[in-house]
Amino acid sequence: MNGKEKVVIALGGNALQSKDSDGTAASQLTVVKDTVEILAELSAAGYEMAVVHGNGPQVGRILLSSETAKDVVPPMPLEVCGAMSQGYIGYHIQQAFGHELAKHGIDAPVVTLATQTIVDAADPSFENPTKPIGPFYNEAEARQLEAERGYVMREDAARGGWRRVVASPKPVKIVEEKAIELLWPDAIVVCVGGGGIPVVQNADGSLEGVAAVIDKDFGAELLAENVGADTLLILTEVEKVAVNFGTPDQVDLDHLSLEEAARYCAEGQFGSGSMQPKVEACMKFVRANPSKRAIITSLAKAREALASETGTHFTYA
Numbered sequence: 001m002n003g004k005e006k007v008v009i010a011l012g013g014n015a016l017q018s019k020d021s022d023g024t025a026a027s028q029l030t031v032v033k034d035t036v037e038i039l040a041e042l043s044a045a046g047y048e049m050a051v052v053h054g055n056g057p058q059v060g061r062i063l064l065s066s067e068t069a070k071d072v073v074p075p076m077p078l079e080v081c082g083a084m085s086q087g088y089i090g091y092h093i094q095q096a097f098g099h100e101l102a103k104h105g106i107d108a109p110v111v112t113l114a115t116q117t118i119v120d121a122a123d124p125s126f127e128n129p130t131k132p133i134g135p136f137y138n139e140a141e142a143r144q145l146e147a148e149r150g151y152v153m154r155e156d157a158a159r160g161g162w163r164r165v166v167a168s169p170k171p172v173k174i175v176e177e178k179a180i181e182l183l184w185p186d187a188i189v190v191c192v193g194g195g196g197i198p199v200v201q202n203a204d205g206s207l208e209g210v211a212a213v214i215d216k217d218f219g220a221e222l223l224a225e226n227v228g229a230d231t232l233l234i235l236t237e238v239e240k241v242a243v244n245f246g247t248p249d250q251v252d253l254d255h256l257s258l259e260e261a262a263r264y265c266a267e268g269q270f271g272s273g274s275m276q277p278k279v280e281a282c283m284k285f286v287r288a289n290p291s292k293r294a295i296i297t298s299l300a301k302a303r304e305a306l307a308s309e310t311g312t313h314f315t316y317a
Helices: 025-044 056-068 078-103 139-149 177-183 216-226 258-266 271-288 299-306
Strands: 006-011 048-053 110-112 116-119 131-137 152-156 161-166 171-174 188-190 197-201 207-209 231-236 255-257 293-298 312-315
Touching: 006 025, 006 216, 006 299, 025 048, 025 078, 025 299, 048 078, 048 216, 056 078, 056 131, 078 110, 078 188, 078 197, 131 139, 131 152, 139 152, 139 161, 171 177, 171 216, 177 216, 216 231, 216 271, 231 271, 231 299, 255 258, 258 271, 258 312, 271 293, 271 312, 293 299
Parallel strands: 006 048, 006 231, 048 188, 110 188, 116 197, 231 293, 255 312
Antiparallel strands: 116 171, 131 161, 152 161, 197 207, 293 312
């Protein structure tokens, strides 16, 4: 590559907090500082980037705080909790990233953009919400929430309680896309956090928040596709995508064509709630941009993956 590659980077949960984290803001900032060391190295190498992050644990804690204090202050809607998570995660990334860039002699602003993502009100997921969020309740509490607030509650017998479930619709349009394009490449933009704040567009053109959670990998793909990125880089905990994962027959994959990836998805090789959304996002990007590439790798191997030395690389054929 010529060092001017335009990359949309999707950060997994491990880039924001460790598995044994106590969930405090200080713990998150500690992990973020390690994460941005790697991102700053990419910037120093000449890559232009926008950064998308997940927000699952964070928005869950914000929602839990809101629900716990419901007798003192009104609880916040889910999409507002999502917006709040974008703000505080972005704040940590900005603070740590700016300091790390300065170490490399790079004078580039890092900015967080509260980002709305339009979803289709007719998306099938609204009819069958399956994404669990927030705290656990007993059955009586769950029934009361259904009656009072219209929540959809499902029992999670394996974990001993009831939880609210919401839709996870596919993203259709990033509202602040033009602003992101104006900021890039003069700034490193942290955007589409948690896949974006989910909104629907009304007949009069106005936007309205909805109770949903957008997959951040699909949000990152849509951003990469629409801003003309050269590469979609999805960073997670593993260096390569694998088939027969966790078994003696595990095979790590250096390359996946669209045909191969589709076949493995149909076989259920990747897990619907873990690797499969990442694979599907990469497939979508490459299908729309046959001359470009999508990569899945670990955070630690980001630079090597961009140099085609490791990771799983998706190509059209």
